[in-house]
Amino acid sequence: MSFIIEMLKNNKLKFLSFLFFSFITSIVGVFTLIFINDYLLKNAQNIPIFYFLILLLVFFTSSTMVELGLSIFGQNFIFKMQKRIVKQILDTPLLRVAKVGKARILASLGSDVRNISFGLLRLPEFLQSSILIFCTSIYLCYLSFEIFIFCAVWIAVIFVTNHFLMMKVYYYFRKARENDDALQNNYQNILDGHKELLINQERAKFYYELEFENNAKAKKKNSTLGNLFNNLSNNWTNVTLLALVGMEFFLALKYNLASVNEATTIALSILFLRTPLVSMISSFPTLLLAKIALDKIEKLELDEYKENFEKIDYIENWKQISFKNVSFSYEENFSLNPVNIDIKKGELIFLIGKNGSGKSTFCMLLTGLFKPSSGEIYVDNMPIDEENLKRYKTLISAVFSDFHLFSKTLSKNGFASEERIAFWLNFLELNNKTNVSDNELTFTKLSTGQKKRLAMLIALLEERDVLVLDEWAADQDPVFRKFFYKKLLPLLKEQGKTIFAITHDDAYFDSADRILLAQDGNISELKGENIKELAKNLVEKFD
Numbered sequence: 001m002s003f004i005i006e007m008l009k010n011n012k013l014k015f016l017s018f019l020f021f022s023f024i025t026s027i028v029g030v031f032t033l034i035f036i037n038d039y040l041l042k043n044a045q046n047i048p049i050f051y052f053l054i055l056l057l058v059f060f061t062s063s064t065m066v067e068l069g070l071s072i073f074g075q076n077f078i079f080k081m082q083k084r085i086v087k088q089i090l091d092t093p094l095l096r097v098a099k100v101g102k103a104r105i106l107a108s109l110g111s112d113v114r115n116i117s118f119g120l121l122r123l124p125e126f127l128q129s130s131i132l133i134f135c136t137s138i139y140l141c142y143l144s145f146e147i148f149i150f151c152a153v154w155i156a157v158i159f160v161t162n163h164f165l166m167m168k169v170y171y172y173f174r175k176a177r178e179n180d181d182a183l184q185n186n187y188q189n190i191l192d193g194h195k196e197l198l199i200n201q202e203r204a205k206f207y208y209e210l211e212f213e214n215n216a217k218a219k220k221k222n223s224t225l226g227n228l229f230n231n232l233s234n235n236w237t238n239v240t241l242l243a244l245v246g247m248e249f250f251l252a253l254k255y256n257l258a259s260v261n262e263a264t265t266i267a268l269s270i271l272f273l274r275t276p277l278v279s280m281i282s283s284f285p286t287l288l289l290a291k292i293a294l295d296k297i298e299k300l301e302l303d304e305y306k307e308n309f310e311k312i313d314y315i316e317n318w319k320q321i322s323f324k325n326v327s328f329s330y331e332e333n334f335s336l337n338p339v340n341i342d343i344k345k346g347e348l349i350f351l352i353g354k355n356g357s358g359k360s361t362f363c364m365l366l367t368g369l370f371k372p373s374s375g376e377i378y379v380d381n382m383p384i385d386e387e388n389l390k391r392y393k394t395l396i397s398a399v400f401s402d403f404h405l406f407s408k409t410l411s412k413n414g415f416a417s418e419e420r421i422a423f424w425l426n427f428l429e430l431n432n433k434t435n436v437s438d439n440e441l442t443f444t445k446l447s448t449g450q451k452k453r454l455a456m457l458i459a460l461l462e463e464r465d466v467l468v469l470d471e472w473a474a475d476q477d478p479v480f481r482k483f484f485y486k487k488l489l490p491l492l493k494e495q496g497k498t499i500f501a502i503t504h505d506d507a508y509f510d511s512a513d514r515i516l517l518a519q520d521g522n523i524s525e526l527k528g529e530n531i532k533e534l535a536k537n538l539v540e541k542f543d
């Protein structure tokens with residue numbers, strides 16, 4: 001909501017000129033009515049037709065200005081709102097976004113932004129209709145006060161009855177919006193799991209009929225009912241306004257409240273009012289949908305909007321990263337017990353441990369993506385807090401086990417040089433698989449193992465001091481796996497990189513300077529004479 005107020009404040013001038021043109025349109029509309037009453041209905045001798053044409057021209061120009069302004073304002077709004085939400089997602093911590101879920105965020109980015117902007121577009125129309133109704137009412141009042149009162153009461157009754165219908169519309173639209181979230185989730189699962197569904201017809205049938213179809217049916221039902229009540233409300237307004245025309249004529253003539261001419265003008269005025277009134281009433285659902293959408297976006301609980309990406313200085317000349325009593329727990333079941341570990345610059349450290357022992361969770365803390373529940377991470381003597389977390393992250397490049405491959409070849413400041421790209425493409429044996437043009441990988445549809453090498457390439461080009469790898473070698477063939485442990489890691493170490501790698505490859509444990517063990521949420525360092533043998537024995541006992 002605050003965004004809308006901010007948006008209106010920033011566009012004060014546009015909004016005021018919009019109101020001005022709305023007012024002009026309404027006034028000219030009323031003048032047109034007066035003209036019909038004073039000249040056309042009274043069958044006057046010298047009809048100033050030129051005046052009539054001018055009125056129509058002004059009416060046309062001012063309403064076109066209003067429409068044009070509205071559409072520019074609307075598109076601008078959608079643009080700003082999208083920018084805002086995407087930036088908020090980029091600023092929101094990982095776990096919070098994961099908790100909300102991709103489907104809900106995608107649904108908000110799609111339908112909620114659209115609905116809010118539609119609502120906002122109807123809002124000025126709503127105002128314009130109100131101005132028109134107000135101006136026409138004054139004219140009605142002037143023609144016959146009694147009939148005006150009668151019309152006002154009649155229209156008030158229409159509004160009250162419509163309120164009941166609108167509550168129903170709101171209820172069903174809100175439910176339909178809930179169904180949208182579920183449907184978005186279905187679409188995502190169907191596309192992500194397309195292979196699994198194609199291979200197993202039974203699973204596809206089950207998913208299609210029991211999950212997707214049920215949600216789609218619920219959405220259909222709720223949208224239909226919402227629209228039904230909305231149409232009922234529109235028709236009710238239309239018919240009752242037509243009834244008002246008849247009633248007004250009857251009362252005016254029966255009780256001598258107005259002449260035939262005046263009664264005709266009043267009838268015309270009511271008919272003239274019909275468009276803004278119906279438009280006003282039919283804009284309610286859009287406004288209600290916008291309200292639902294605003295609530296939905298609020299509930300995503302994304303971080304505050306910050307307009308710019310701040311400039312972050314890299315941490316230079318550091319010696320070690322220290323974990324001091326750092327613990328972490330997920331809201332559910334698992335926690336990592338206090339960890340006390342120093343990672344010195346230039347070290348090659350392996351982390352081993354059973355499935356579910358907390359290795360990846362530790363990596364999330366090391367990369368600064370999870371905030372410790374207690375304890376602190378230090379870079380030398382500097383504790384990492386909210387203030388310097390972004391700086392801390394500049395130390396690290398990572399290839400996660402569920403990595404996403406971005407294709408831009410970014411380096412520390414700007415883009416990576418052609419020489420470095422050529423060197424690493426060659427080193428990672430990717431030079432006949434892909435290339436780089438315009439600072440972007442030209443081809444990324446490679447095998448899983450090759451894609452991981454591409455992810456490694458992108459990470460290495462970033463030229464950051466620490467490389468965190470979560471089971472990087474798991475998808476590599478034996479030859480490349482050996483190459484990774486025996487050639488790539490030693491080369492990186494030689495270049496001064498600090499490497500923290502999660503691994504299960506006991507054949508290569510001797511490549512590491514140090515080995516850490518994760519065990520039921522405890523991270524400890526293997527110490528002693530022959531840690532490589534100890535680690536191998538431990539790994540054998542995992543099964």
Ligand SMILES: Nc1ncnc2c1ncn2[C@@H]1O[C@H](COP(=O)(O)OP(=O)(O)OP(=O)(O)O)[C@@H](O)[C@H]1O
Pocket residue numbers: 330331332333334353354355356357358359360361362518
């Ligand atoms: N997002 C999450 N929310 C709640 N619990 C989680 C989440 N991710 C992991 N866990 C829990 O934390 C525990 C440790 O998970 P983690 O991914 O750190 O294990 P791991 O050692 O990396 O295992 P693996 O070798 O299978 O990759 C698991 O038992 C899991 O149940």
Ligand SMILES: [Mg+2]
Pocket residue numbers: 359360361401470
């Ligand atoms: Mg893991």
